[in-house]
Amino acid sequence: MMWSTVFTIILFSGAAVGRTLHGGRIVNGNNTRIENYPFLVQVDVFQSYGDWWPSCSANILKVNWLLSAAHCFEGRDYKPEHRRIRAGTTFKGTGGVIRYVDYDIKHPDYRVAARYDADINVVKLLEPLLYSPVIQKATINVAGNHLPNNIPVIYAGWGRTDFFGGQPYILQHVSVYTVDNAMCAEYYRKHNRSDYTVTPNMICAGLWEEGGKDACTGDSGGPLYTGGVVVGIVSWGHLCAEPFNPGVATDVASYTDWIVKTAR
Template identity: 55%
Template sequence: MPLYIKIDTSYLFIVVEIIFNMSLLPFVVLLFAGCAVAVSNRIIGGEETTIENYPYIVQVEMYHSGNWNQGCGANIILRDWVLSAAHCFEGWNYRPEFRRIRAGSTYRDEGGFIHYVDFDRKHPEYRVLALYDADINVVKLTTPLVWSPTIQKGTIAPQGYVLPDNTPVVHAGWGDTTPGEGIASRVLRHVEIYKVNNSLCTDRYRELPGPNVTPNMICAGLLDIGGRDACQRDSGGPLYAGNVIVGIVSWGHGCANARYPGISTKVSSYTNWIIQNAR
């Protein structure tokens, strides 16, 4: 399978409650409420869920050829700020007015509430150490979100936190449900996988031409099994450990690949920068 970033190619604050003085471990070993998943159905390998279980996630819609379509995900951090992947806010035709978010809806491209983008701030080290290193940005909305059972701010991991290997983690999003077919899900889905050792993941990706895995990334999947993962159009969305956002979906070699896990930006490498810039 080819290497690709997890974005539509067609065309929480956060830490309002960051827990600096206690370990995250009691949180990350528990699945977020409502996150139990089945092997059948599909994000890839997951099952349908509702926005009430993930009120921190929003859709990023992109304007292209006269139409708006969901192409990425993002994470609510304040009433007028969301957290996403830098690569979702760039490209030959990118302008802030060509991005908007849809909050509070279980369904792709329908329902909920629309908020347009004022501007985004990409991390200054984006693409410096490696092609997708620091693939993270904060996005200012033109109008504030209104809190409700389906729209809530998320919590992110503290600066420097290291997620233990083999911790269960969860992807949620509206991305492709089958590798390579480009068929997005109409309904929000979620899937449980496991954090993969970074050194092992780095060594595996060195077998391939292309981007390198860095210490600022989290690898996750079912190693040597495959079948569960985020996919295209899930970029910018969350990787949860417990109810904490530990990763931002970034890139990978195919989707749900047994040998090469999916890769998310490690939020805890950038927590201080997020807090300083989302204001």
């Protein structure tokens, strides 16, 4: 089967166009609408007291497949039936359509080289989505097409607006820049705990010296996005929006072939 019949993959031209450890929210972003990111969905977790709570995001690959962060689909009490998604809405926890998760497949290298290396999975839905102006498949980066440094990229999601802050009701987005991988890795190695390991399969993105803009808690699994392409999956970082501590996303280009092969 040709890639183009599965879902859209395009080459990023290179022209300018936790997140777990700290969580995942958008810091110092702006309100936006789902029409601008129709591939983006909320991921809800079933709580022990019987309610659902938005905790992560995911990206639509096909009507019945999503792309997200592996760490959003694990935990002591994790079961696929304890995850559902909400698609086609600008607003957190309301509107749109709900679909339940059948199963997820984590990349086989997840947590092998480092705690958050290969933090990526594909998620199968029990019932397919229906495409509309607010529900569309994502375009993902082509295999091996890694971004250069200092390229403007966008985080989008419903995560916290600062590390100790609340979560927004309206979808947020913010523009930052890619950061040199080796420089990012060295800084994290020297100044943070051993579980903050940046590998070549990750993209660092933020405002390197000044901070102030970032993804944060609740944005995990959502997109790092540029030029109409999902190039990264929000994964982790130290706190949120701090100078010299950019957010870290899984580099989609390291896993495109696996995504295409697995999400059939």
